[in-house]
Amino acid sequence: MSSDPWGRVDETGTVYVRTADGEKVVGSWQAGSPEEALAYFERKYEGLVVEIGLLEKRVRTTDxxxxxAQAAIGHLREQVDAHHAVGDLDALRQRLDKLVATVEARREERKAQRAKQSDQARKAKEDLVAEAERLAQSDQWRAAGERLRALVDTWKGLPRLDRKSDDELWHRFSHARSAFSKRRKAHFAQLDAQREEARRVKERLVAEAEALSGSTDWGPTAARYRELMAEWKAAGRAQREHEDDLWNRFRGAQDVFFAARSSVFAERDAEQSENLKLKEELAEEAEKLLPIGDLKAARAAFRSINERWEAIGHVPRDARPKVEGRMHAVERAIQEAEEAEWRRTNPEARARAEGLTGQLQAAVDKLRAQIDQARAQGNNARADKLQKELEGRQALLDQALKGLQEFGG
Incomplete structure (x- = not known):
């Protein structure tokens, strides 16, 4: 009989292994010595040790x-429980029990990790949906469209949730994208309609601008061109392929008209500058009539100057007030001299002036007599009152006398 710490072979060739529950039959060995039998079943045990070690490593280092893992542990446990090996089988059972606990802990850990990842994925998808729904109301068509496409790529990279949650969120996400696309399509359809209407309006404006380009009715035509420009700006932009061509035609028609007008105005300005020079010379000639001495000669000379003045055409608008003002000053001086002459030679006016002077002189003389009488009677208050009245009448008399002198009196 042969034995070692974990097993023995009896005289019949039966091999036993020692366990905590007592000896268990491993098998029968008839082909060789008891030592060979133990060595064989010890190798079986070492094989189990290696397999358990490999499984422990896989559980620890792989996914x-x-x-x-539980299936592999069950397979190894069946081999250990079959007692077809000699060694510390109880230690192997303990290692398998520990490995079961490790696998269960790893399973719970992975379950928690998956739950966390699912929560994160749900939050990420909810955020994507919320942003997509905000973008669905945006009018920033290019930027919002690009962002929505980026959100789709982000969505595809996220883990799926449970079918119900994932379908609900995707429905909201897809609806937001569809709503944005519908609004964008409607916007550009409206924009196309507006641009087509702008094209029709601008073609009409171009036709009128080209028809006016040969006009010589400078003022009204220039005003109409300004109105056409205001209408052009109010019409908005036409399609890109039409806008530039229409603008070039519209602007070209204006340029033809304004170039012709500028040429005519340049000639007119040169003519008016020469007219101004001539009128300044006449104004200087008229000013030499001042001060008025011989009224009749001055009147005749001014009439001659004015006739030549009227024969001269327009002068530049900004110079007109000054040069005309010089002529008007001479004309007023002649008119004032004529008025003075008329007053001086008018018999009726002279008679009225002499009559008024006589009346005032009589009143003044009467007041002086009344003052002398009042003072002689000692009535100074009455005398003072009459004195004030005398001063007023005297002032009127002095003015009347001055007027009478203008008549040569």
Whole structure:
């Protein structure tokens, strides 16, 4: 009989292994010595040790699923429980029990991790949906469209949720994208309609501008061109392929008209500058009539100057007030001299002036007599009152006398 710490072979060739529950039959060995039998079943034990070691490493270092790990542990446990090996089988059972606990802990850890990842994915998708719904109301068509496309790529990279949650969120996300696309399509359809209407309006404006380009009715035509420009700006932009061509035609028609007007105005300005020079010379000639001495000669000379003045055409608008003002000053001086002459030679006016002077002189003389009488009677208050009245009448008398002198009196 042969034995070692974990097993023995009896005289019949039966091999036993020692366990905590007592000896268990391993098998029968008839082919050789008892030592060979123990060595064979010890190698079986070492094989189990190696397999358990490898499974422990796989559980620790790989992503072996809990299901596969439990199946491998069950297979090894069956081999250990079959007692077809000699060694510390109880230690192997303990290692397998520990490995079961490790696999279960890893399973719970992965379950928690998956739950966390699912929560994160749900939050990420909810955020994507909320942003997509905000973008669905945006009028920033290019930027919002590009952002929505980026959100789709982000969505595809996220883990799926449970079918119900994932379908609900995707429905909201897809609806937001569809709503944005519908609004954008409607916007550009409206924009196309507006641009087509702008094209029709601008073609009409171009036709009128080209028809006016040969006009010589400078003022009204220039005013109409300004109105056409205001209408052009109010019409908005036409399609890009039409806008530049229409603008070039519209602007070209204006340029033809304004170039012709500028040429005519340049000639007119030169003519008016020469007219101004001539009128300044006449104004200087008229000013030499001042001060008025011989009224009749001055009147005749001014009439001659004015006739030549009227024969001269327009002068530049900004110079007109000054040069005309010089002529008007001479004309007023002649008119004032004529008025003075008329007053001086008018018999009726002279008679009225002499009559008024006589009346005032009589009143003044009467007041002086009344003052002398009042003072002689000692009535100074009455005398003072009459004195004030005398001063007023005297002032009127002095003015009347001055007027009478203008008549040569």
């Amino acid at each position: 072996l699923s809990a299901k596969d």
